[in-house]
Amino acid sequence: MDTSRKPKALAQALQEIDELPSPVSGRATDYPANWHIAPHLHARHQLIYAVRGVMVVQTEVGRWVVPPTRAIWMVAGMTHEIRCIGEVHMRSVTVATDAASGLPGFTQAVGISPLLRELIRAAMDLSQPELSDLSDLPYIPDSRDGRVMRLILDEIRVLPVLPLHLQMPSDPRLLQICELLQQHLDDTSTMADWAQRLAVDVKTIQRLFVKETGMTFGQWRQQARLLRALELLASGEKVIDIALALGYDSPSAFSTMFRKQFDQTPSQFFAEN
Structure with a gap:
């Protein structure tokens, strides 16, 4: 039916x-x-x-x-x-x-x-x-x-919970960082770079990131890249183009990150469908 x-x-x-x-x-x-x-x-x-x-x-x-x-x-x-x-x-x-x-x-x-x-x-x-x-x-x-x-x-x-979520912070300084990063996921600025731009102590930003998102700055950026990668893969984009667009040095570096998160390569992940 x-x-x-x-x-x-x-x-x-x-x-x-x-x-x-x-x-x-x-x-x-x-x-x-x-x-x-x-x-x-x-x-x-x-x-x-x-x-x-x-x-x-x-x-x-x-x-x-x-x-x-x-x-x-x-x-x-x-x-x-x-x-x-x-x-x-x-x-x-x-x-x-x-x-x-x-x-x-x-x-x-x-x-x-x-x-x-x-x-x-x-x-x-x-x-x-x-x-x-x-x-x-x-x-x-x-x-x-x-x-x-x-x-x-x-x-x-008994459903298994999966790491497909991107938690957004409420602190306006962190929110500014996160919104800009989502627009430019190839941005490789460090936490120290962001702290200098916002005139905020590095340790303050580090502490707030963990408190409000449950992740460090680096973990949050990697998760944002991962979720964007899923969108691009679903749209048929090539792995090499996705890797470069998200700031990875090579397709293999991107695939290594993907495999670490899902225990599968990008092609295996979508082959399940």
């Missing part, structure tokens, strides 16, 4: 999601290349998963780059927007906040196991997105279909 649909008015889609009667429900939507989903929030948790394409998810606490075989667990009530890199086939699971105990309490990038991938596909067939009466449950809780949905909850509880 083809459950994919064209993007519809955001307000209508939000109302449909938040009024779903079942505690767990699947939802399928296909988005064209470069589609932008404007900032919004849900009263339900969401497991946002794309079987095709790469999503860039932005919230007030940071940004995630999410390729296929990965997903975002978006907690209820968090405002977010999504930018599609290439055509995106989104297969989301929405979860009522009282559906189960032990669900993740933070928005985070997660891995999708082969079992959960198949369960998500099954959820698309069970949820019947165009219900004529939203008071009707699309499946009986104490049934095979209901057990499939409960198994999804079990899998969500």
